[in-house]
Amino acid sequence: MxxxxxxxxxxxxxxxxxxxxxxxxxxxxxxxxxxxxxxxxxxxxxxxxxxxxxxxxxxxxxxxxxxxxxxxxxxxxxxxxxxxxxxxxxxxxxxxxxxxxxxxxxxxxxxxxxxxxxxxxxxxxxxxxxxxxxxxxxxxxxxxxxxxxxxxxxxxxxxxxxxxxxxxxxxxxxxxxxxxxxxxxxxxxxxxxxxxxxxxxxxxxxxxxxxxxxxxxxxxxxxxxxxxxxxxxxxxxxxxxxxxxxxxxxxxxxxxxxxxxxxxxxxxxxxxxxxxxxxxxxxxxxxxxxxxxxxxSNEGRSLYSFLTGRGRIGRRFGMRFWEAEGSLGRERELMIVVCKKWHVAKRLLERIRQATNVPAIDYLFNEEDAALPDLGGIQATLEKRTRHRRALMRMLFEYFETDRLIVCMDPSNLDLMHDFFSDRSLTRMLEVECQFSDNYLIGHARRVGLAGEQTSVATLARLLPTIRNDMVYESDRIRDAEFPRHGRLRETSSPEENATRLAEFLTISPEKAKAIIEPAGLFAD
Structure with a gap:
């Protein structure tokens, strides 16, 4: 021994x-x-x-x-x-x-x-x-x-x-x-x-x-x-x-x-x-x-980084000179779907793809394996995509031969939203507001490494309010930015109200928007 x-x-x-x-x-x-x-x-x-x-x-x-x-x-x-x-x-x-x-x-x-x-x-x-x-x-x-x-x-x-x-x-x-x-x-x-x-x-x-x-x-x-x-x-x-x-x-x-x-x-x-x-x-x-x-559970290091990071969020990447000079184009329309529950946003985009001809890409700035075409290497890593975001978006418009494009973003990507809304192109945002149960937040904490399968109930009880407040804080930052052309779908709203917001976002008929919204299960976990 x-x-x-x-x-x-x-x-x-x-x-x-x-x-x-x-x-x-x-x-x-x-x-x-x-x-x-x-x-x-x-x-x-x-x-x-x-x-x-x-x-x-x-x-x-x-x-x-x-x-x-x-x-x-x-x-x-x-x-x-x-x-x-x-x-x-x-x-x-x-x-x-x-x-x-x-x-x-x-x-x-x-x-x-x-x-x-x-x-x-x-x-x-x-x-x-x-x-x-x-x-x-x-x-x-x-x-x-x-x-x-x-x-x-x-x-x-x-x-x-x-x-x-x-x-x-x-x-x-x-x-x-x-x-x-x-x-x-x-x-x-x-x-x-x-x-x-x-x-x-x-x-x-x-x-x-x-x-x-x-x-x-x-x-x-x-x-x-x-x-x-x-x-x-x-x-x-x-x-x-x-x-x-x-x-x-x-x-x-x-x-x-x-x-x-x-x-x-x-x-x-x-x-x-x-x-x-x-x-x-x-x-x-x-x-x-x-x-x-x-x-x-071994979540101590990631938990410390998460908790100490609150209140000190700044711009991760400053604007590069080639990004400041580049534009997506006045005639182009970028539509951003913002949602913390990624599976809900992906479900919504899949319905939009089936009902419209507008190209839609899932969380390209958050998921390394997002479905992107080969664009000469600029799409290879999240760091490259974020650093060259306008160049990437221009190439996507050209690849799909379209003037309208939908992308998903996490609410934490506020710097990207600011950048795209400052462009000469027309940018719209649809924020999808979901309800967060304790079970969902526990699963989220485990997925991002803040907790493990063996994390004690007492630790989770202390952690959940912080995660919930963090999600509310991200949404508040988006509201405080006062972006123009900013609409919201709410899990608590009626299908009619949500269809109206979606029709405004996609500039489609209310009937088509209703067909996208009405099928059950959009907000299901």
């Missing part, structure tokens, strides 16, 4: 460290602690006084003064790993933690999880080809030497980099090393750790290189594991659930996140707020519990 040696890097709150060490070793696991050399000595003495003599706990042989982004973090980890390897010969896995991490599964679950997968869990993506680094310095992290800390010595840090650039002091990466990058929170098997420590002793050139790279805790272990371990024995993921805000700051979890955290497909979570005393107490009791069943 798996036996985990936790590698704990910490720098504050000695009482929390003592509690964490006792919690995580109560089920027979181990812990090796490195307490930052910058922290007060009295705090370190307090931790040692409480934990010295505990058979499942050891300490790094040497304390390092650690700084964010520096080699010191890697060196501290290596010291803690070396102590753990020597002290715990029965440890099968080594799991990297910080003082802000807490278990979100039981020890029983964690052991079974690791027993079932004979792999190393570590994010490791190609440094140059991946987009793991979203902003800031990339190649310069490696090809220049970094002797100062960017956070505490910003002027010296950038002065040193700029001087090396001016003097053309680029350095080569060790030729047999393909640099990788990923999260510093990993879980490695014993033999992998032994190989790493052996390579550190043997390959001083690799050690010298990483000592002066910037943020090496995101590249050092990630690179060495890929160098030493076959790819089919590496699962490129972290087992610690963590989120980052749009500003690159770690998201903090609070008392009301307990159910959400337990439903994620991870063993630990980071960061837990120091003020979340109830959450910490519940998670603390969880690790030693027995026979706990976990319903894994």
């Amino acid at each position: 798996a036996k985990i040696a936790y590698i704990l890097l910490c720098h504050k709150d000695p009482q929390a460290i003592i509690q964490q060490a006792r919690r995580l070793t109560v089920a027979g696991d181990y812990m090796s602690i490195h307490f930052d050399g910058r922290a007060p000595d009295e705090d370190y003495r307090r931790i040692r006084a409480e934990l010295d003599g505990t058979p499942n706990i050891t300490f790094a042989a040497k304390r390092i003064r650690c700084g964010w982004g520096e080699w010191s973090l890697v060196q501290a980890t290596l010291h803690a790993l070396q102590s753990a390897i020597e002290a715990f010969p029965r440890a099968t896995h080594f799991y990297m933690l910080s003082g802000d991490c807490m278990a979100i599964k039981t020890a029983e679950y964690a052991h079974a999880f690791l027993d079932a997968r004979d792999v190393d869990f570590i994010e490791s993506f190609d440094f140059f080809d991946s987009d793991w680094i979203k902003t800031g310095m990339k190649e310069d992290r490696l090809i220049y030497r970094h002797y100062f800390n960017e956070r505490t010595q910003k002027r010296r840090f950038y002065a040193a980099v700029n001087l090396q650039k001016k003097l053309r002091l680029k350095r080569a990466i060790p030729p047999d090393i393909q640099v990788q990058i990923g999260s510093q929170w990993w879980c490695l098997r014993r033999r992998t750790v032994e190989w790493i420590l052996a390579m550190v002793r043997e390959r001083r050139d690799v050690l010298r290189f990483f000592r002066t790279t910037w943020i090496p805790d995101e590249t050092f272990f990630q690179t060495l594991v890929r160098h030493l371990v076959p790819s089919d024995q590496i699962e490129s993921r972290t087992l610690t659930f963590l989120l980052f805000s749009d500003y690159g700051l770690p998201v903090t979890f609070y008392n009301d996140h307990y159910d959400l955290l337990l439903s994620q497909d991870y063993l630990f979570a980071r960061k837990i707020s120091p003020e979340a005393t109830d959450l910490k107490a519940r998670l603390g009791r969880l690790y030693a519990a027995q026979d706990v069943a976990f319903q894994i």
Whole structure:
């Protein structure tokens, strides 16, 4: 059975460290602690006084003064790993933690999880080809030497980099090393750790290189594991659930996140707020519990993105110069059907196709597989269609040899609506307003990844009002835009009222519109 040696890097709150060490070793696991050399000595003495003599706990042989982004973090980890390897010969896995991490599964679950997968869990993506680094310095992290800390010595840090650039002091990466990058929170098997420590002793050139790279805790272990371990024995993921805000700051979890955290497909979570005393107490009791069943829905990341995105919706694509100059043509008529229930809009378009000769295309800006003709590649991806929307629409008019065209759009496509209504062509809109039952909203949440089959009833109860309000908000934004020639079909309206609106939209006779509307099932889910 798996036996985990936790590698704990910490720098504050000695009482929390003592509690964490006792919690995580109560089920027979181990812990090796490195307490930052910058922290007060009295705090370190307090931790040692409480934990010295505990058979499942050891300490790094040497304390390092650690700084964010520096080699010191890697060196501290290596010291803690070396102590753990020597002290715990029965440890099968080594799991990297910080003082802000807490278990979100039981020890029983964690052991079974690791027993079932004979792999190393570590994010490791190609440094140059991946987009793991979203902003800031990339190649310069490696090809220049970094002797100062960017956070505490910003002027010296950038002065040193700029001087090396001016003097053309680029350095080569060790030729047999393909640099990788990923999260510093990993879980490695014993033999992998032994190989790493052996390579550190043997390959001083690799050690010298990483000592002066910037943020090496995101590249050092990630690179060495890929160098030493076959790819089919590496699962490129972290087992610690963590989120980052749009500003690159770690998201903090609070008392009301307990159910959400337990439903994620991870063993630990980071960061837990120091003020979340109830959450910490519940998670603390969880690790030693027995026979706990976990319903894994794993919607945390998409749920966070959805909820934090409310209220910050802007124009995703600015107008390109060729789009601003291009027009669909004064003589052309573009008719837009807007509906959140895509199946309802598609059903309506199918009836329109059967009753009229007007070409109609389903959600071409929302569905990759929308039925589009070959237009030379401009239709290949959603990004291309959206970016070149006017050019795409002109080509569709020409392909169908028509001056009238119907397309479907989601209510969230407000920027596209603005663009087409600003064109010299005649643009009409028909908004189809549907009723949204709780069951439909639950299905919608699952389809878009906000919930899973195992998402708890309590989580769904909190989520549904937000989704419902979001849909209302999208409709309100369309109304606030005050588009001309904007009509509405309503599920709650009579067939006669809806037929009148459809006749105005399509400029067809009321009788033909009534024939489209009247058959039952238009709004059925």
